[in-house]
Amino acid sequence: MKCEGIISMMPSGIKGMLLHLDNEQYDTLQEIRLRIGKPLILVLKGEEYGLGREGICSVQNSYLVNPEDMDAIIKYMSGFSLYALEDELRQGYITIEGGHRVGIAGKAVVEKQGIKTIKHISALNIRIAHEVINCSKGIMPYILKRDKVYHTLIVSPPKCGKTTLLRDIIRNLSNGYSGFGPYTVGVVDERSEIAGCYQGIPQNDVGMRTDVLDGCPKVEGMRMLLRAMSPDVIAVDEIGKKEDILALQEVLSAGVAVISTVHGKDIEDCRKKPILNELIENAFFERIIVLSNRLGPCTIEEILDARNCLNRLR
Amino acid sequence: MKLLGITIVFISCSMCGFIIDWNENKRLKELEKFIYAFELLKAEIDYRLTPLQEAALYVSHLTTDGIKKVFAAFASALESREYSDLNLMWEQALCTHHGEFHLRPDDVTMLSEFSNACGYLDKNMQKKNIDMLIYKLKEELTASREKYQKHSKLNKYLGVLAGACVSIFLI
Incomplete structure (x- = not known):
């Protein structure tokens, strides 16, 4: 399963919900969007869905992301080592195991006219990297x-x-x-x-x-x-x-x-x-x-x- | 029979003195090894910006005995992502292998403070956190070593002396 790495980086509650997705849904999963206090959104084939206890659901019925979830995800994604991702954090994203890119939004800390870091991280956009073998055949x-x-x-x-x-x-x-x-x-x-x-x-x-x-x-x-x-x-x-x-x-x-x-x-x-x-x-x-x-x-x-x-x- | 009893008492008391001395000697060596381990961890983080789990694993490869096991257990807990509390993971790693050390409760408390600022903020913060711990461990090591040098012979002879006193009393 290509998304195994991402699932392992989720806190147990969200992990349990993601495990309800079937292989086809994983294959078409493009993004996971998390915002504190807002419904968790999955983007599959360009369409938005929510995530509930039984798996995919409507966005309105989706699980609401809480600050503890966000904190745990950031810790897991950085391997409890945000210091190792300072440069990436400054650019607003980190790349995790498997080449998936995680966009970050929060409060930017500015120093010497440049972004020093991002604190109070409130939103994440996990973009799932898909490897499509032979997609370059026509080129x-x-x-x-x-x-x-x-x-x-x-x-x-x-x-x-x-x-x-x-x-x-x-x-x-x-x-x-x-x-x-x-x-x-x-x-x-x-x-x-x-x-x-x-x-x-x-x-x-x-x-x-x-x-x-x-x-x-x-x-x-x-x-x-x-x-x-x-x-x-x-x-x-x-x-x-x-x-x-x-x-x-x-x-x-x-x-x-x-x-x-x-x-x-x-x-x-x-x-x-x-x-x-x-x-x-x-x-x-x-x-x-x-x-x-x-x-x-x-x-x-x-x-x-x-x-x-x-x-x-x- | 009486003579046998006296001999056993004498040997036991003498042994106690030697064991106390041996334990203290072991403790000092363990403190030294912990200092070395944290120096390695600091170098990994400072020079190569290695994430904590990977760095802990490297340290476990380069150390021996109980310290190796503590860092391996810490790395494994970080990898498993079962908890999000770093303090808990470090304390569990220390507690699980506590029996293999000759450290005092104060030493363990000092070591457990490592996780308070571990992984927090930037590289400098990590460096300062480890430096602080190394400083405390070195201070403790120096004080304990001085104390050990003073009391080493005393501990040994006190055991023998106590054994001799009890033996004389029994005679």
Whole structure:
């Protein structure tokens, strides 16, 4: 059961209720939202449900989350070690065993014009990471050439499966796909979402030739991998800062293929962001894949040839 | 028969003195080992930001005897997520293996204070909490060692002396 890790992090009351869910419900579970004094909400296939003693129920009849539940969940999720998650907490989320991301809301403590920590945590959004094996099948032929892997950018709004797709691309490249490869893949997993490492060991299948730098900042990570692990491909999630682009340029000049993701609705949306626009204008990436949630996560809207006037390949 | 009784009494009294001395010696060694264990824990947290459960497990691997068992039990309680009260878990780990130590109740109280601020706030807080405990343990160790050096021979000879006195009285 993929959600075993999450269930074990719940206090006994909520744990008992979650155990009433069947396998199909677990497979489609996308989010668990907890707010103190408010009904616990489960998001399954984009629909909201409540959670009662017998399992799924209406939101109105759902269990009301109390402060003790919240306190226990935070302790369990952090392993009674909030000190180990200081940096993540500052960014408003923590990543837990299995690569699930937990968004946090509460009172921000500000110091020197930056967020020091979050106290009085009142709401959590647990986003369940799903591993969808072979979801990149339709994309692989477009990003592979006989002797190389194209520099690829995956553009997608939140919750459309860009990390899931990236993970599967990594797995296929690493294991070899239909006569192409295999390639040595270096992954900089800044938020521990791609490989979902636990004590340094990937919990998700990222292939047999994949080296993961877990929890490492992207810029340093890319440079470290380049120097130390001689990868054929480097994969990173959610680029967007200027420093990321500089590091990517270094990777590119070393002849290593880059596969990355970025937040955005479509190519026009990306063009509105100066840094991304520069990347597109300079044809930094060779393939741009646009995702949506139209037919469920990982729906491929279009695949563009970025070095050929954004010609639509699919 | 009388001679046999006197011999037994003499040996028992002498042994008592030696046992008291041996127990105190053991206690000092255990305090030293606890200091070492908490130094390891502090290094794990401070240098590698290791979460508590993992850090406790590392410490248990690098220590021996009862201390190993205490940290292993603590790590296991943290992993099981049965309770959300850290104090309870640490005290249970200490109490379960209390019999394997020669510590005084005061020492155990001092050790149990570790969990009060454990896991609370940031890395610095953890460091200060462990530093405070190590400081207290070192103070206790120094005082006890001085006392031990003073009383070690006394304890041993007092046992022999008491045995001799009782034996003479019986004769």
